Amino acid sequence: MTTMHTVGIRPGLELRVRDAGQGPAVLLLHGAPGPASVTPLAHHLISTGHRVLSPTHPGWDFTTRPEDLDSVAALARVYHELLAQFGLRDVTVIGTSFGGWAAVELVLADQEKRISKLVLMNAIGPEIPGHSVTLPSP
Template sequence: MTLLSPRTVQVRPGFDLELREAGQGSPVLVLHGGPGPDAVAPLIDHLTTHRRVVAPTHPGWDGTDRPADLDGVPALAAVYVDLLAHLRLTDVTVIGTSFGGWVATQTVLDDHESRISRLVLIDAVGPVVPRQQITVPAGPPAPGPASPAGGPAPRRGPSAQSMAALRAYAGPDMADPGLLPRLATVTRPVLVLWGGNDTVVTPDFGRAYASAFPHGRFELIPDAGHQPIREQPEAVFSLLDPFLTATEAR
């Protein structure tokens, strides 16, 4: 798996954003969820074979500073709008997982220069959906058993620092009650991928999310929970790749 070295980009005077960047071709902005940048590493590794991937670390994750004025999802999305302008990117695909999906959606809504051409959400949070609850983790999981020799490292949830940043951005309810009606204004094609066994946000939540977009498409990933990119990556890629290829050709 490719490990990208981070660099900092000054997107605003006095504010540096940490990001990883690799690959060539059509640009893709990847926005991670609560567990942090490492959780989307398989997705980045896959995309860099044919596309230019820009993968920022949300300020407040992995030891990075979160300025006091970054106090909500709209403020964080504005950073990514500025980043796309700073890098002079156009015809951008934005992919967001979990909390990153909320930020991705807000970034598309605030993209007044039409730099973004398509949106992919993977088990995303953000809107208030009637009769659907979001089960927010209370904190990092308790230490589990060590992995066997030669086996994969045990999967980790958000650190305490990441959870603090997450709550600063998302608020106690982890939702924006005004978000769902605004999705009707998104004219780009949208692919919504969802783990069939997700208990954080259920597939019914995902279906409602997708149907709120005029050009939204919902696809279920069997035998996956809230992180299908780690649990069933090939199933994700089998749906993601044709969507990207078709919409880029269009």
């Protein structure tokens, strides 16, 4: 059964979250095409015994995005609060495209160690200080 939650993160910011399945928790973060773009992956994960939380990024699909939610790091803090409100630990975070960037930021800021695994699918961003990628010569 799928439940749609509206989670109050703080005054002025409510997060729409689809919650379905049972088992180990997965936080599934969508890319620019929106939450519907990860629906097939969510259904697969649910069918293989996972609980999937799939939030809609504030500002997508006619949701409200407060003006102070102005960075990917700020969005990652929203998702950390979501995990805390649900009392989740040992979470696998999967991010596609833009959601991959938010997932990396979330993992980097995870002081409470709620996240155990990170999966990036066609992710964009971030730049991590002290790390660079050198492409081989053709």
